[in-house]
Amino acid sequence: MSQDQEYEASIEGMTVEAELHLKEDAMDGAPVGITISDPSIPDNPLIYVNDSFVEITGYDREKILGTNCRFLQGEETDPEKVTAMADAVGEEEPVAVELVNYRKDGERFWNRVEIAPIRDESGEVTHFVGYQADVTDRKEAELALARERETLDHLLSRVTTLVPDITDTIVRAASRESLEAALTDRFAEVADFSGAWLGRYNPSTGRISPVAGDTRPPESLVVAGDSARAASIAGAIESGSVAVTETAATLFEGPGEQLGAAALIPLQYRETVYGLLAVAAPDPAVFDDRETAVLGALGQAAGAAINALESSTLESAASVIEARLEITDEEMDVVELAECVGAEVTLEARAPVETGQSPAADGPSLLLSISGVPGDAVTESVEAHDLGPVRVVADREEGAVIEWSPPDGPLARTLADDAVRLVSLSATPSGARLQFEAASEHMANTVVGRFREGCRGVELLAFHEVAAEPDTAANFRESVSDSLTERQFEALQKAYVSGFFAWPRDVEGEQLAAAMDIHPSTFHQHLRAAERKLIAAFFDR
Secondary structure, eight states: OOHHHHHHHHHHTSOHHHHHHHHHHHHHTOSSEEEEEOTTSTTOOEEEEOHHHHHHHOOOHHHHTTSOGGGGOOTTSOHHHHHHHHHHHHTTOOEEEEEEEEOTTSOEEEEEEEEEEEEOTTSOEEEEEEEEEEOHHHHHHHHHHHHHHHHHHHHHHHHHTHHHHHHHHHHHOSSHHHHHHHHHHHHHTSTTOSEEEEEEEETTTTEEEEEEOTTOOSSOEESSSSSHHHHHHHHHHHHOSOEEESOGGGTOSSOGGGOSEEEEEEEEETTEEEEEEEEEESSGGGSOHHHHHHHHHHHHHHHHHHHHHHHHHHHHOSEEEEEEEEEOOTTSHHHHHHHHHTSOEEEEEEEOGGGSOSSSTTSOEEEEEEETOOHHHHHHHHHHTTOOOEEEEEEETTEEEEEEOOOTTHHHHHHHHOOEEEEEEEEETTEEEEEEEESSHHHHHHHHHHHHHHOSSEEEEEEEEEEOOOOOHHHHHHHHHHHSOHHHHHHHHHHHHTTTTSSSOSSOHHHHHHHHTSOHHHHHHHHHHHHHHHHHHHHTO
């Protein structure tokens, strides 16, 4: 007997009841939810659901039968998809949609629903069959991909519009004041934003002082406090990241309906926060994660630019702010250094970190004199007290010269981050004194605040504006010439123009001495004294 003949014999031998049971068992075992509804009954209720439908929805079969399938709908169910299914059923047409449904326990899931009419021999619709499949994993993956694409599109839009404009503003700024004004103007022009202002942060007073922007508050704002405004400002300052607040009306001068939310952007370079840029928007949704990432990067770029402008101003300023501090904190690192070596510690110079030869390659280093203590004793004491990397530069009769990298603290952060010039530093086991110069009062206050925050017993001995001689090549030559005697100047000049400093030498000292009509030893004394003054002038600038 052929396979077709066996199939026909199997069907003919099956009763109608057995055939119906077989089909019902097949539907009950199907891996997708199957429902059958009867449109001849009011509200087109379900008259059959299979086991998979019960498992997907979590409802008991007895509670389901006799009800319309809309009980699966909830708050996030798309009404347009519901209308599409209702219209298709009304027109007796098949339909397929994907929409959010809810299980008995309230858990939402994505349901792919396909509905098709069942017709009798005359073509009349007698029932509707529905197929349901839980497609949550696939749908959420699609939505996540769509969100990622949206994020990339947003970032691309900002990178191609806002970021170049702000970057150009930063590069073109000739002064800190012009940079601050240009930043607020540019942000205020962005279509999504309704206002912007910029304030300078003074850690010494704990206040933000608005300096630019048409919508800025008329008075300075405190960082500390119990208000939501103070908490938002403190959050941005302390974390160094963008803080978003919906209390924008307390931060801006302007129409309240335009101030739905505000982003507080710290203008930070390394550990130093120079200020805060506040940007408002009518819609809080503007400041999502992707937008705050862009704003945070722009804030860091602006902070670096302010640091560079302060540094360049310091080198060319006609006047600077001079500040002198006395610190009686025995736990301050340089005071601990003096305590562990049992001697006075004095700053000689700041070592250049660009050479990569400092004891700690990742931090600034200082050249210090240690009175009356040999180098090996200094090294042993500093390493025993874990006071940072140290290297002996010279062992002299009057004491050692060391290169020392201070551990993390106000001194190290000031050296690494702040646009100031450390003029002098001395420490004994009981305290330290330091003097520095800054290009602006705000920068000087920033450093004073850093030490007050990190050390005890900080007293401000002096804080005033002093004249600063421009550091030009002409001034340098003049200062060296003034320090030389006539014979020292003559010896240095003749040696230079005659090739004495070339290698191999074009002329020997005896010939130059004869030209000056002096003994060779006298010539070398004049030359060595001139070299010493020239080098001192260079390093003491």
